[in-house]
Amino acid sequence: MAMNRIQFQPGLPLPAFQAQFGTEEQCAEALEASHWPQGLRCPECGNADYYLLKGRKT
Secondary structure, three states: OOOOOOOOOOOOOHHHHHHHHOOHHHHHHHHHHHHOOOOOOOOOOOOOOOOOOOOOOO
């Protein structure tokens, strides 16, 4: 059977991953920080005013 190279990539150990991304809130904050490192801004005008729309959880 061929070796799966993705399976053997270096990464975080599971306890470290869970400490950093263990809750939904931690995951959302990490995603936001990686996607918008300088904060949420309009790419055209640079305006930093925005509204947060929360979805309905079922």
